[in-house]
Amino acid sequence: MNESSPVFLIDDDKDLLKATKQTLELAGFAVSAFPTAADALSALHASFAGVVVSDIRMPQMDGQRLFAHIKTFDADLPVILMTGHGDIPMAVQAIQNGVYDFIAKPFATDRLVQSVRRAAEKRRLVLENRALRQAAEQVQGDLPLIGQTPAIERLRHTLRQIADTDVDVLVTGETGSGKEVVASLLHRWSRRAKGNFVALNCGALPETVIESELFGHEPGAFTGAQKKRVGRIEHSSSGTLFLDEIESMPPAIQVQMLRVLEMREVTPLGTNEVRPVDLRVVAAAKVDLGDPGQRGDFREDLYYRLNVVTLSIPPLRERRDDIPLLFGYFAERAANRFKREVPAISVAVSRHLQQHDWPGNVRELSHFAERFVLGLEMAATSKPNEMPMTDARLPLPARVERYEAELIRETLSQNNGDVRRTIEALGIPRKTFYDKLQRHGIVRGDFAGFDGDERRSS
Numbered sequence: 001m002n003e004s005s006p007v008f009l010i011d012d013d014k015d016l017l018k019a020t021k022q023t024l025e026l027a028g029f030a031v032s033a034f035p036t037a038a039d040a041l042s043a044l045h046a047s048f049a050g051v052v053v054s055d056i057r058m059p060q061m062d063g064q065r066l067f068a069h070i071k072t073f074d075a076d077l078p079v080i081l082m083t084g085h086g087d088i089p090m091a092v093q094a095i096q097n098g099v100y101d102f103i104a105k106p107f108a109t110d111r112l113v114q115s116v117r118r119a120a121e122k123r124r125l126v127l128e129n130r131a132l133r134q135a136a137e138q139v140q141g142d143l144p145l146i147g148q149t150p151a152i153e154r155l156r157h158t159l160r161q162i163a164d165t166d167v168d169v170l171v172t173g174e175t176g177s178g179k180e181v182v183a184s185l186l187h188r189w190s191r192r193a194k195g196n197f198v199a200l201n202c203g204a205l206p207e208t209v210i211e212s213e214l215f216g217h218e219p220g221a222f223t224g225a226q227k228k229r230v231g232r233i234e235h236s237s238s239g240t241l242f243l244d245e246i247e248s249m250p251p252a253i254q255v256q257m258l259r260v261l262e263m264r265e266v267t268p269l270g271t272n273e274v275r276p277v278d279l280r281v282v283a284a285a286k287v288d289l290g291d292p293g294q295r296g297d298f299r300e301d302l303y304y305r306l307n308v309v310t311l312s313i314p315p316l317r318e319r320r321d322d323i324p325l326l327f328g329y330f331a332e333r334a335a336n337r338f339k340r341e342v343p344a345i346s347v348a349v350s351r352h353l354q355q356h357d358w359p360g361n362v363r364e365l366s367h368f369a370e371r372f373v374l375g376l377e378m379a380a381t382s383k384p385n386e387m388p389m390t391d392a393r394l395p396l397p398a399r400v401e402r403y404e405a406e407l408i409r410e411t412l413s414q415n416n417g418d419v420r421r422t423i424e425a426l427g428i429p430r431k432t433f434y435d436k437l438q439r440h441g442i443v444r445g446d447f448a449g450f451d452g453d454e455r456r457s458s
């Protein structure tokens, strides 16, 4: 799992440097090799996400001095020193000073790889916990669009550039990726911030309702229209109109919308009156409207009209480096809300953060963070398709065991912890059931809902 962690490798012996680099690369690490400590030092920084592996004996700066330098800017950066036999006392001293590990040359490659792997895992935990604290500060400062990956930096930059222009914007992205966040930033960062941010979900309402919602109507415009109603387009004038799920906008409304976008005026139902509007439209879509295969019956001309600027938000799995920061932000927010401390991240949670696919994107991550703060993170990581149950590194019996435990947890959870129903669903004798609970360390009460009373059910 640390397979792509960076490793800085330093050795003045060119052949050894090459051989060790190869060994670590075969183990999957991203290795940068340096002939001197000074070279490595100039490329290192406090947020370096990996491990430093260095020879001790080198001319100019030796391994220990390198370590001393590193300690000045990041005392948690794991440094592994390699040393010849004669240097053992020196190495012991180094360990006492806080060096992560030392390895006597010549070494078995496995010894080195294992050590680097452990060090990389530790490094990751340190950085994640740091991100938690960093996020705590951001929560105070209320930074709305979290993320430091190039994709998000670029997005933020573009948002700043176009927010205060009147250009219409199409925002695309999977569910939960932040389309509404982007739309509301476009509003807040513009001169329109004083006006209304008016949102309409085009997928949630029937055609006739959308029509009168958007355009408004006069009394008596249609059956049931008793009072005059100002449409959302007019209501958003000098503010921002957010059309969510634009791909579901009924075709008849699309035609009218196109007209509104071109003319910048609106005619309420039941009138002939034309009212000019100071309009800025931000539309959001989950599909790529530029692709005829995905567009469905969405009008091409409306697409081109909206497509003056398109901002596409990449799914979370394509910007994984933002996960720790986002997670920290949501955990901190949840902790404030629930009046709890943010717990330290366990290895299991860390794995989940790194390995899960996040189909629900940032929204899913925020829910995960809330469960984490509430101490429910094991339940969260142990949904059958999220546990590495098919982990081929485990022997078969262990995998079967794990699967069994998962099934039991899941069935308990589905039945709110009701023993009788769980046993029925699993089709096993009561005694076997209790034996298995004990063996897997499952506590029935963890699954009890309001109707899951042990006494009543047994």
Ligand SMILES: Nc1ncnc2c1ncn2[C@@H]1O[C@H](COP(=O)(O)OP(=O)(O)OP(=O)(O)O)[C@@H](O)[C@H]1O
Pocket (backbone or CB within 6 Å): 144, 145, 146, 147, 173, 174, 175, 176, 177, 178, 179, 180, 181, 182, 286, 362, 363, 366
């Ligand atoms: N970059 C981000 N920084 C902070 N919070 C974010 C970020 N992206 C998304 N969120 C949060 O994640 C949740 C989902 O975001 P949002 O509602 O904007 O997604 P969406 O793309 O509109 O999803 P849907 O298509 O399902 O409507 C919200 O609570 C939002 O505040």
Ligand SMILES: [Mg+2]
Pocket (backbone or CB within 6 Å): 179, 180, 244
């Ligand atoms: Mg949305």
